Amino acid sequence: MGERTLTRMDLSEAVFREVGLSRNESASLVESVLGHMSDALVRGEQVKISSFGTFSVREKAARVGRNPKTGEEVPIHPRRVLTFRPSHLMKDRVALGNKG
Amino acid sequence: MIRSELIQKIAEENPHLYQRDVERIVNTIFEEVIDAMARGDRVELRGFGAFSVKQRDARTGRNPRTGEAVAVDEKHVPFFKTGKLLRDRLNGG
Numbered sequence: 001m002g003e004r005t006l007t008r009m010d011l012s013e014a015v016f017r018e019v020g021l022s023r024n025e026s027a028s029l030v031e032s033v034l035g036h037m038s039d040a041l042v043r044g045e046q047v048k049i050s051s052f053g054t055f056s057v058r059e060k061a062a063r064v065g066r067n068p069k070t071g072e073e074v075p076i077h078p079r080r081v082l083t084f085r086p087s088h089l090m091k092d093r094v095a096l097g098n099k100g
Numbered sequence: 101m102i103r104s105e106l107i108q109k110i111a112e113e114n115p116h117l118y119q120r121d122v123e124r125i126v127n128t129i130f131e132e133v134i135d136a137m138a139r140g141d142r143v144e145l146r147g148f149g150a151f152s153v154k155q156r157d158a159r160t161g162r163n164p165r166t167g168e169a170v171a172v173d174e175k176h177v178p179f180f181k182t183g184k185l186l187r188d189r190l191n192g193g
Contacts, residue, residue: 003140003141003142004136004139004141004142005141005142005143005144006132006133006136006141006142006143006144007143007144007145007146008145008146010132010136010143011129011132011133011143011145014128014129014131014132015125015128015129018124018125018128019121019124019125019128021117021125026125029110029114029125030129032110032113033106033110033125033126033129034145034147034148036101036106036109036110037101037106037148038147038148038186038189040101041186041190042186042189042190045101046101047101047102047106048101048102048103049102049103049106049130050102050103051130052103052130052133052134053178053180055180057190079190079191080190080191081182081187081190082149082182082186082187082190084149084180086177086178086180089134090134090137090178091177091178093134093137093138094134094137094138094153094176094177094178095175095176095177096138097137097138097139097140097176098138098140098153098155098176099176
C-alpha cells in the first residue's frame with residue numbers, strides 16, 4: 001500500500017498530462033476548482049460532486065465545554081463545521097484498492 | 101453546487117478553453133484524488149483539507165433484524181479533514 005502524500009502539485013501534474021495545458025495554467029485551474037468549492041461552502045451551500053462525494057456545512061449549537069486539563073468550564077460558541085460524505089463509488093474503490 | 105455548475109463556472113472564467121476540456125480537467129482532479137486513496141495514499145490540499153484512508157478493524161457485527169452474529173472483515177474507508185483556512189473562513193475568519 002502507498003502512504004505517499006499527494007499535493008496540489010500532483011493534481012496539476014495530472015491535469016497537465018491529461019489536457020496538455022502549461023504547468024502554470026494547470027496549477028491555476030486546480031486552484032480555481034478548490035476556490036469555487038470553498039466559496040460555495042462559505043456561502044453555506046452544499047457541494048455535491050457526483051461519483052465523488054458531498055461536502056455539507058453543518059451548524060453546531062453553542063455549548064459549555066470543559067478544559068480537560070483544568071476542569072474549567074469554557075463556553076463554546078456556535079460554529080459551522082464541514083462534513084464530507086464519500087460517494088458509493090469512492091467507498092467501493094477505496095475498500096477494493098486497499099484490500100489484503 | 102453540483103459538478104456541472106462547477107464546470108460551468110470554470111468554463112466562464114476560461115473562455116479560451118473548450119467546454120469538453122474543462123470537463124476533463126475537473127474530472128481529472130476528482131479522479132486523481134480517488135485513485136490516490138485507492139492506492140492508500142493521502143491527498144493534502146493546504147487551506148482546503150486532506151483526504152486520507154482509515155482502517156476499520158474486523159469486528160463481530162450483528163444482524164439487527166435477527167440478532168445473529170456475523171463476522172465483518174477489516175476494511176478501509178475514505179476520510180476528509182477540513183483545512184484550517186477553510187474552517188476559519190466558514191466561521192467568518
